[in-house]
Amino acid sequence: MKIAIIGGGPAGLYSAILLKKQHPEAEITVYERNRADDTFGFGVVFSDATLDNFEKYDPPSYRRITQEFAYWDDIAVYFRGTVHRVGGNGFCGCSRRALLLILQERARELGVTLNFEADIEDEARFADADLVVIADGINSRFRDKYIAHFEPEVDLRSNMFAWMGSTRPLDAFTFIFQETEWGPFIAHAYQYEAGRSTWIFETDPDTFKRAGLAGLNEKQSAERMAEIFGWFLQGHPILTNRSMWRNFPMIRSKRWVKDNMVLLGDAKATAHFSIGSGTKLAMEDAIALADAMQQAPTVAAALEHYEQGRREEVEKTQHAADVSLVWFEHVDRFWNFDPVQFAFGVMTRAKAITYDNLTLRAPDFVREVDRAFAKQVRAKGFDVDVEKPLAPMFQPLRLREMTLANRAVVSPMCMYSAREGVPGDFHLVHYGSRALGGAGLIFTEMTCVGRDARITPGCTGLWNDEQEASWRRIVDFVHDNSAAKICLQLGHAGRKGATKLMWDGMDRPLEQGGWDVVSASPVPYFPDSQVPREMDRAAMDRIKAEFVAAAERGEACGFDMLELHCAHGYLLASFISPLTNQRTDAYGGSLEGRLRYPLEIFEALRSAWPSHKPMSVRISATDWADGGITGDDAVRIARAFAEAGVDLVDVSTGQTVHDSQPVYGRMFQTPFSDQVRNEARVATMCVGNITTSDQVNTILAAGRADLVALGRPHLVDPGFTMKAAAWYAAEGVFCPPQYLPGKEQIFRNSVRDRQEFEELKIKAKPKTRAELKAEATKPLAAE
C-alpha cells in the first residue's frame, strides 16, 4: 500500500504513525513544506481524556509526550483586581515544537519517510497512491482546490487575536480580563514547559483599532501587550514567533472525502482556541482514520466509515467551541457583573461545566457565587440569608408587586383539550397539580382572544362568561392551595390558526370545521396551508379590542400576571418577522414599522391591566432562517417593549417559518436570553431543553436569565421544583399540608442520596495527571 500525507503538523504526523503501525509494509511519506524544526507557535494543550487516548493508540509517543509536559489542575480567572481559582480541570501543556519533534522521531523510527521543504502544489504526483491524506492546515490548498466538492463554510469571527509567548511561569490555566483606556483585552495563558508559557491575546475589533494595533509591527504589538499585562508579567517579556493579529476562521466542510483523498485536522474543521481543542481534534482525527482503515475492507469503505463515524464528535466539539467563542466576543455584556459571578460565567460558558459539577470540585467558589447572588436579591429588599444562602433557583424575585417564591416556572403549553375555548376538569387538574408541585410561577397555555383567534379547536379562550368562570375556578384553586403565582398568556393564532390538534398533525390545516385566518400579509405557513387575509385597520382595531376585553376578563379571574404572545409565528409574531410581514404601509418595512401593531396591542393591554401587576412579552429571538429575526433584532425588540413598560421578556425562538433550521441542544435558547438580558438590560425568562435543576442554577448564577421556564419536563413531573428543593435542601419551599409527609421523606432521603451521589462521583473520577504528579513528587514527611 502507498500512502501520501500532505502536511507534517499533528494530524499528518500522527496519522503516519498510526497507519504505519497498522500496515508496516506500506510505503508512507509525509510531505511538509517547512524545515523539520521550523515550528511556529508556542504551546498546545490536551485534556487528560485525550492523553488517555494517546496512551491507548501509541504508548511510545505518549510516554515521550508526557515526559515533556507541564500539568495543571486549576483554572484562574483574573478580573477587576480579583482572582478566582477552580480546581479539578486536569490539563497538560506541551510545546508545539517538542510535540512535532517527538512525532517526527517516532514516525521515522517506524519507517515513515519524512520529506521536509516539500511544498506540494499538485496532488497529481500521487496518482499511484492508494490513499492521500490532506493535513495541510487551516488554509488548506487542497480543500480550496476542490472547494465545489468539499463545500467548506468559513465563518471569519469578529474578534482579533494573536498567539504569543512569555517566560512568566504559571501554575494554572489563566484568563486575564483587562480593562484598558481603549476597551477590554483578554489573555488566555498557560505554561507548556519550564519557563515558557503560551499567551493568546484577544480583543474586539473596535478596541483593536482604538489601541492602534493595526499600525504596529509584531515587536511593537508585543510591547503594547507587555504594557497592558505588565502588572501580571512581573518583568517577564512577551515573546513572538510569527505572532500576527488575525480573525479566527471557524471552518466546517460539508464533505471530508473525495475519491481516495481525505481531509484531516484544521483542513476540514476548526475549533476556537478558547477551548484548546485544535491539536486534540487533529490527532483524534488521525485515530479515527486509523480505526476506520483497520476495520473496513477497502480504502473507499474506510474513508466513508471515517467520515460517518467521526462527524458527530467533531461537530459536538465545534459547537462547544462556538458557544465559548461567542462568550468571549461578547464579554462586554458581563463587564459590570460582580467578579465572582463573572468568573462563574467564564467557567460555565461552554455548557460542559455546571453549578453542581463545580459544587463538587470547588465548593467554596460556589458558596461565594451563591452569596453574591443572595446579596443582589437582598439589595432588592428581600430578607434572605446571605451567609448561608439558598441556591439561586430558590431565591425570590419581585416583578412590580408580584413576588415569586422561587425562579422555576411552568412554561406555557397548549393542552388542546378545551371545548369551545372553555378549560375543563383536565385543565383544573393539570394547572392545579403543577401549582402544588412547587414552581414559583405557572403560565397558562396560549389563551385565545376570540373564537377565530384559536390555533386549534382544542385551544382555550377568554372571550365569554363561561370561559371566564372556568378560568376563575383554576386561578382560585392555585391561590387557595399553593404559593404559586399564575400568569395568563394571551394570543392570536394568525396564519397558524384553524389547524389540527397537536396529536393529529401540528400546524396542519383542518380538513373540516375550520375558519378564515388573518395575518400581517397573505403568506401561508405551509404551501398548502390556508392563505391568510391581510389585516386592514378595521381588523386591527377589532382584534385589539378583543385583546383588551380578554385582559379585563383575566383581571376579573384574578390572574397575577399577563403575557402577550408575540412569538412562534402567531399573529403578532407574523407582524414582527420580515419573513412573514411584506406590508408596505406603516405596519411593515423596518423593524420599527413591523413592531408598531404588536406595541399598540401591548400598550392597550398595559393601560387596561392593573398597574401593580406585571406584564411580560414572549418573543422569538431568532427565526433560525436567512433574512429573518436575529439575536441583535431581539435586543431592539426587547428595548422597544421595555420602553412600553414590559417587566420581563420571555425569550423563545423560531416556529416562524416551516423550513427554519434551528440548532437544538441542551439549553439551546439560553444564549438569546443572555443577549437580551445583558444587552437590552431587561429581566428575562429563558426556556428550551432545560431539563435539570443543575442547569436552572447554572443559568441563574451566571446571570443569563432571571427566571427559568421548563415545558416538557413539567408535563411528566409536576413536582420538579419540590424534588429540586429537596436536593438543594431548600426547606422553605411551599408544600400543601396534605403532602407534608411526602416532603419530609424526600428531604430526609435527599441528604443521603446526595451524599451517595457525590461519593460515587468522586470515587469514579480518576486522578488527574496533575494530582498523580503532585503525589509522586511530594517530599516524604521528615521523621
Ligand SMILES: Cc1cc2nc3c(=O)[nH]c(=O)nc-3n(C[C@H](O)[C@H](O)[C@H](O)COP(=O)(O)OP(=O)(O)OC[C@H]3O[C@@H](n4cnc5c(N)ncnc54)[C@H](O)[C@@H]3O)c2cc1C
Ligand atoms: C492562536 C492559536 C492557538 C491555539 N492554541 C491551541 C491550543 O492551546 N491547544 C491546541 O490543541 N491547539 C491549539 N491551536 C490549534 C492548533 O495549532 C491546530 O489546530 C493544530 O495544529 C491543527 O493540526 P493540523 O495538523 O491539522 O494543522 P497544522 O498544525 O496547521 O499543520 C499543517 C501543516 O501542513 C503544512 N502544509 C500546508 N500546506 C502544505 C503544502 N502545500 N505542502 C506541504 N506542507 C504543507 C504546514 O506547513 C503545516 O506544518 C491553536 C491555534 C491557534 C491559531
Ligand SMILES: Cc1cc2nc3c(=O)[nH]c(=O)nc-3n(C[C@H](O)[C@H](O)[C@H](O)COP(=O)(O)O)c2cc1C
Ligand atoms: C405541548 C406543548 C404545547 C405548547 N404550547 C405553547 C403555548 O401555548 N404557548 C407558548 O408560548 N409556548 C408553547 N409551547 C412551547 C413551550 O412553552 C416551551 O417554550 C417549549 O416547549 C420549549 O421548552 P421545553 O424544552 O422545556 O419543553 C408548547 C410546548 C409544548 C411541548
